[in-house]
Amino acid sequence: MTSKRDFLWILALLLAVPTLSVIVPAAPYQGGGYGGGGQRRGAGAGPMSPDDQLKRMTKDLDLTADQQAKIKPILVDSQKKMEDLRNDSSGDRQAMRQKMMQIRQDTNDQVRAQLNDTQKTKFDKQEQEREERMQNGRRGGGPGASGGDNPGGNAPPPQN
Numbered sequence: 001m002t003s004k005r006d007f008l009w010i011l012a013l014l015l016a017v018p019t020l021s022v023i024v025p026a027a028p029y030q031g032g033g034y035g036g037g038g039q040r041r042g043a044g045a046g047p048m049s050p051d052d053q054l055k056r057m058t059k060d061l062d063l064t065a066d067q068q069a070k071i072k073p074i075l076v077d078s079q080k081k082m083e084d085l086r087n088d089s090s091g092d093r094q095a096m097r098q099k100m101m102q103i104r105q106d107t108n109d110q111v112r113a114q115l116n117d118t119q120k121t122k123f124d125k126q127e128q129e130r131e132e133r134m135q136n137g138r139r140g141g142g143p144g145a146s147g148g149d150n151p152g153g154n155a156p157p158p159q160n
Contacts, residue, residue, distance in 0.1 A: 057111075
């Protein structure tokens with residue numbers, strides 16, 4: 001009886017191993033990265049909702065109620081444009097990336113126009129830090145990571 005039970009356990013393990021080898025490598029890509037939009041927050045967690053962006057900006061930049069009312073539609077419009085672009089699979093990745101960068105720049109310009117001088121200084125500093133994090137993250141290292149094959153941090157790594 002013991003040998004039959006042992007045989008069944010060994011058989012179950014042999015059948016489970018190939019299944020796990022297919023499931024486990026896909027796990028890091030679930031819900032994160034470009035267009036993931038999950039509830040997690042952190043590196044590579046996807047875009048924040050306009051409400052979350054506005055809350056963070058209000059906290060970081062001490063936005064007034066009037067500024068919040070003017071900035072929220074800008075963030076909502078930006079999110080819609082980004083989603084439309086992600087859903088349009090007809091273009092190549094480089095063209096899509098350029099359009100996303102332009103949308104982000106336009107959004108930043110519109111938001112910046114609603115800020116006072118002190119807020120603009122903080123906003124500009126945050127944007128510069130975000131850009132540095134993006135470039136360092138794409139190079140595969142943290143602060144102080146040196147260039148390698150992608151000195152400009154131009155494109156996200158391919159995800160197969």
